[in-house]
Amino acid sequence: MIPKISRYAIxxxxxxALSILLPSLYWMIFDKPxxxxxxxxxxxxxxxxxxxxxxxxxxxxFDNEGNTYDRKTFRTLLPLSYYSDLLKWNILPDNIDGxxxxxxxxxxxxxxxxxxxxxxxxxxxxxxxxxxxQSDFARLELPxxxxxxxxxxxxxxAETNKIITAKSQEFTQALxxxxxxxxAKYIAGNPTTRKPFDEGYFIIDAANSVYHLKQIKGKxxxxxxxxxxxxxxxxxxxQENSMKEYYGAIVTKTNEIYLIRYNNYSLTxxxxxxxxxxxxxxxxxxxxxxxxxxxxxxxxxxxxVMDSNYNYIDTYQTCWTPREEWxxxxxxxxxxPFSIERKSGDYRYIKFxxxxxxxxxxxxxxxxxxxxxxxxxxxxxxKLRDNWFDFVIVLFSGLFGTLAVLLIRPEPWD
Amino acid sequence: xxxxxLYKEWIKIRWWVIGYLVVMLGSLIYIxxxxxxxxxxxxxxxxxxxVIQRSVPFFKxxxxxxxxxxxxxxxxxxxxxxxxxxxxxxxxxxxxxxxxLLFMSFVGLGMIALFSLLVLVSLAxxxxxxFPHEVSAISLLTVAPWLLAxxxxxxxxxxxxxxxxWKYRVVYAVLLYPIVQSLFLGGNLGLYRFSLISYIFLxxxxxxIVLFPGYRLRKGSRL
Numbered sequence: 007m008i009p010k011i012s013r014y015a016i017x018x019x020x021x022x023a024l025s026i027l028l029p030s031l032y033w034m035i036f037d038k039p040x041x042x043x044x045x046x047x048x049x050x051x052x053x054x055x056x057x058x059x060x061x062x063x064x065x066x067x068f069d070n071e072g073n074t075y076d077r078k079t080f081r082t083l084l085p086l087s088y089y090s091d092l093l094k095w096n097i098l099p100d101n102i103d104g105x106x107x108x109x110x111x112x113x114x115x116x117x118x119x120x121x122x123x124x125x126x127x128x129x130x131x132x133x134x135x136x137x138x139x140q141s142d143f144a145r146l147e148l149p150x151x152x153x154x155x156x157x158x159x160x161x162x163x164a165e166t167n168k169i170i171t172a173k174s175q176e177f178t179q180a181l182x183x184x185x186x187x188x189x190a191k192y193i194a195g196n197p198t199t200r201k202p203f204d205e206g207y208f209i210i211d212a213a214n215s216v217y218h219l220k221q222i223k224g225k226x227x228x229x230x231x232x233x234x235x236x237x238x239x240x241x242x243x244x245q246e247n248s249m250k251e252y253y254g255a256i257v258t259k260t261n262e263i264y265l266i267r268y269n270n271y272s273l274t275x276x277x278x279x280x281x282x283x284x285x286x287x288x289x290x291x292x293x294x295x296x297x298x299x300x301x302x303x304x305x306x307x308x309x310x311v312m313d314s315n316y317n318y319i320d321t322y323q324t325c326w327t328p329r330e331e332w333x334x335x336x337x338x339x340x341x342x343p344f345s346i347e348r349k350s351g352d353y354r355y356i357k358f359x360x361x362x363x364x365x366x367x368x369x370x371x372x373x374x375x376x377x378x379x380x381x382x383x384x385x386x387x388x389k390l391r392d393n394w395f396d397f398v399i400v401l402f403s404g405l406f407g408t409l410a411v412l413l414i415r416p417e418p419w420d
Numbered sequence: 421x422x423x424x425x426l427y428k429e430w431i432k433i434r435w436w437v438i439g440y441l442v443v444m445l446g447s448l449i450y451i452x453x454x455x456x457x458x459x460x461x462x463x464x465x466x467x468x469x470x471v472i473q474r475s476v477p478f479f480k481x482x483x484x485x486x487x488x489x490x491x492x493x494x495x496x497x498x499x500x501x502x503x504x505x506x507x508x509x510x511x512x513x514x515x516x517x518x519x520x521l522l523f524m525s526f527v528g529l530g531m532i533a534l535f536s537l538l539v540l541v542s543l544a545x546x547x548x549x550x551f552p553h554e555v556s557a558i559s560l561l562t563v564a565p566w567l568l569a570x571x572x573x574x575x576x577x578x579x580x581x582x583x584x585x586w587k588y589r590v591v592y593a594v595l596l597y598p599i600v601q602s603l604f605l606g607g608n609l610g611l612y613r614f615s616l617i618s619y620i621f622l623x624x625x626x627x628x629i630v631l632f633p634g635y636r637l638r639k640g641s642r643l
Contacts, residue, residue, distance in 0.1 A: 008518050009635030015628040016579070019595050022622065026598040129610030131472045131554050135465070148465050152472070154554065162552050164464035197473065348602055348615075356611045358602070358618035413591055417632075417639055 010419055017399055017410045022346065024406045025360075029338065029345035036334040042302070045309045045322060048083045049102050049295055054309070054322045055083060070322075086112060086293040102295060111294055117247055119255070120289040123352035126241045126257070127284070133162070134197050139204040139220045139227075146199040153177070155190035155209060180226035181219070187212040194242035194254070201246045205253050208242050208266070218271070231271035237264075240283065249292065257283050265290075265316075277310050277318060285352060304329060336366060343367035343404035367404060374400045374408040381412055388416060421515050422523060429497065429527040436496050440489045440535060447482045448542045454478070455550055471555060475608035477562050479543055486570035487600065489535065493528050494577030502581060511638060521582075521634045525627070528574055536567040558610040565603040565612045568623055573600050575626035583633035584641060592629075 043058040048069075057067045057080065067080035078095075081088040085099060089112045092098040101107055133152040141147065151161045151170055158178040161170040181188075188211070195207035206220030206227070214235035220227040233239075237258055244254035252265040256273070261281050264273040281288065281301045291298040296319070297312040306325030312318055329335055344367070347359045378400050382388045393416040400407035455478050458467045471478060501507035510520050540560055547556040576596035580589045603619060605611070612619070 009632050012628045012631035012635070015625050016592070016595065016632055019599065019622075019625055019629065020591065023595045023598045026602065027594075129475065129558065129608070129613060131475075131558055131609070133468070133472055133552055133554055135469065148463070148469070150463075150465050152465070152468060152552070154552070164468050167550060167552065197469075348605055354606075354608075354611065355613060356602075356605045356615050358615040358622070414588070414632075417636060417641055 009417065013414060013416065014395065014399070017407075017414055020410045020414065021399075021403045021406045024409065025342065025344055025346045025403075026348065028406070029342050032338055032342070036338075040304055040326060042307060042326065043324070045300070045307065045324075046084050046087060047296060047298060047309070047311045047320070049086055049293075050083050054320070055080065086116070086295065089113075105295055107294060115249060115292065115294040117249055117292040118289065119243075119245055119247075119292075120287065121241075121243050121255075121257075122287040123284050124354050125243070127352065128354040132193060134193060134195055134207060136161075136206065136219075136221045137199070137204040138222075138224065139206055140222045146201065146204055148199060155181075155188070155193060157188050177219075177226045177228075180228045181217065184217060184228040185215070185230055186217050186228070187215075192239065192242070194244055196244045196246060196254075202248050203246055205244060205246050208244060208253070210239060214239075216271075231266070233266070233271060233273065242266075251292070255290070257288075263288065274316050276316070277312070277321070278308075280308060339363035339366035340370040340373075341405055343370055343402075343406070370404040371401060374404045377405075378408050378411060386412075386415065392416065392419060421513065425515075425520060425523055426527060429524060432497055432500060433493060433528070433531065436489075436493055437531060440493075443485060443489075444482075444535060444538065447485060448539070448546075451479045451481060451543075452546050454481070455546060459550060468551065468555075471551065471609075475610070477559065477607070477609055478547075479559065479563060480607065482539070482563075483566055483604070486532075486535070486539070486567050487573045487604075490532055490570035490572075490574035491577045493531065494574050494581055497524060497528055498578055498581035507582075507637065517634060517638060518631050521630055522627075525575065525578060525630055528578070529571060529627075532570050532574055536570070539563060539567060561613060561616070562609045562611070564616055565619060568616075568619060569600050569603040572596070572603070572623050572626050575629060576600070578630045579633050582630055582637060584637050588633065588636070592633075 041058065041060070043056040046055045046057075047053070048055050051069070053069060055067070055069050055075075057065050060066050065077070067075040067077060069075075075083070081091050082097060085092050085102065085107065089098055089109060093109050098109065099107055133154055135149050135151075136153050137146050137149065150165065151163045153159055153161050158174065159181055160174045161177070162168070163170050186209070190209050190211060191214070192210040193207055194209075196205075204220070206218065208231070209217045209219055211217060216231045216233040216235075216239070218229050218231050233256075237256065238260060239256050240259045241257040242254060246253075250268050252267050252274070254266055255276075256264045256266060258264075261278070261283050263276045263278045263281065265276065267274055276290070276299050278288070278299060278301060282303070286301045286303045289300045291300070295314060297314060297316055299310045299312070301308055305328045306323065308321065308323045310318070310321040342363060344360050344362045347357055347361050349356060375397065378397065382390060382396075396411040396416070399411055403410070458478070470476060511517055513520065540563065543559055543563055544556055547559045573596065576592060580592045580596070583589055583592065599622065
């Protein structure tokens with residue numbers, strides 16, 4: 007009995023190994039890149055433009071109405087994206103719709119702000135540097151300590167690895183005075199010196215209120231932002247920029263995105279219908295005239311254009327054949343009833359996740375049962391009654407199981 | 421009887437114990453000196469941020485040592501039994517063959533467990549000297565799958581060594597490779613936070629696998 011159980015232990019592990027190895031080998035051969043068009047909004051034509059790599063290295067440029075363009079015309083229709091080219095050709099307009107435009111205006115008022123599923127699903131060590139946000143010097147400097155917010159705010163000195171008591175107490179008191187309830191649930195900031203200035207951290211307290219913490223001339227600055235505590239915030243990305251239009255963005259657990267504005271932490275809800283934080287990359291592009299929101303995954307893309315006050319102008323949506331509908335995916339679904347996913351592009355953590363391939367797997371399972379029965383009866387002449395559990399294994403694991411029970415044969419049991 | 425088996429196992433593995441102890445202590449000392457050097461040569465805060473923001477394990481030089489030690493232990497423990505079919509003597513002992521084989525495995529697992537404990541304690545000590553406790557915690561979480569790999573590799577290599585046929589040895593190797601490799605994915609801190617428990621459960625199945633090759637050995641199966 008025990009050696010029999012041991013055999014099944016080996017079979018189960020072998021199936022696990024196959025469901026890691028075989029699907030990844032299969033996709034190494036049959037995977038292909040997704041052909042997605044690049045989408046632009048033309049400030050000249052007031053419409054969407056596209057470029058797509060269709061034939062080798064040659065890109066095609068076209069619009070919604072079926073017009074195609076050569077590369078140079080295409081770029082002249084997009085002065086806010088290709089201003090360097092237009093400047094070189096001496097055709098950069100000095101205004102668009104009366105809004106003055108120049109190389110430096112475009113450079114100063116253009117901004118990319120983005121995050122992807124990986125940014126939300128990544129291990130975080132909750133220790134942060136608190137910069138001096140009103141330094142006398144031009145560049146930001148690293149402090150000598152990091153802070154944590156547990157049952158109090160603690161600064162830990164990096165040289166000694168000890169808590170700096172006085173400063174910790176001062177900042178804890180400031181948070182208390184602002185109404186902060188320890189411990190912190192979430193801390194978001196932009197902990198780098200490679201930014202024009204510092205806006206500190208947004209910290210969610212135990213009561214789900216959002217606080218803003220900065221260090222100004224060595225002293226704590228701490229306020230309750232008044233951002234609703236029912237927002238169900240999942241993720242905050244802070245990105246200081248010289249446009250000073252927003253501190254950053256909030257992603258809620260219900261996949262809404264809000265910008266935190268400079269004007270008294272008011273929130274601007276972005277038009278992101280159908281956005282899924284765990285699957286899609288989000289991008290906000292700003293230029294002197296428009297604000298553009300784009301979110302996409304391997305199934306489709308949505309691109310919405312707003313004016314500089316975030317009023318809706320136009321939206322474009324497209325989708326392409328999802329991976330599941332490729333022929334190669336359907337064959338994979340028949341051959342592999344499941345696979346084990348360990349890494350994915352959307353998730354920085356390592357997983358151990360059974361991914362079932364759906365109804366097509368039953369074809370593979372039926373095939374597996376037939377092959378197993380045929381070979382066991384006709385070739386191996388095994389006693390089926392002694393090893394009926396082999397068929398249960400195949401029933402649950404399809405051709406993986408077939409391979410396993412045929413390679414790891416039953417012994418003449420005692 | 422068990423005492424006698426334990427003595428026999430000890431005679432086989434004592435050099436492995438000494439060797440592994442030397443290598444492990446050496447690499448732990450190296451890691452300690454290396455971290456000390458980082459702090460000597462750089463601003464402490466930069467070292468902290470390097471570890472915290474880039475998520476770099478300061479102890480990555482010991483990454484593959486436990487898994488190799490596990491494989492080596494299986495070879496040292498079981499190859500002498502297979503040479504000239506010495507293991508068959510066990511069948512004449514007044515002890516169930518499964519029990520004796522499992523007992524031999526548990527001796528090996530126990531040794532690996534002791535070394536794993538040594539690694540965990542030493543890393544906890546080194547990291548708590550130089551880093552805040554958040555870093556110590558995530559460091560132990562990071563080293564855990566590497567240590568788990570040494571148990572899995574030991575048990576897998578035991579099955580490979582014990583089985584009398586090459587066909588089955590290949591099957592066990594095919595089985596072992598992706599599962600061990602699964603424990604070394606990604607080089608950053610804390611990546612196994614949610615999946616470590618699944619990998620531990622999967623590893624428990626490995627405890628049983630040496631019995632089937634043992635049975636095949638007794639039956640003289642060649643297929």
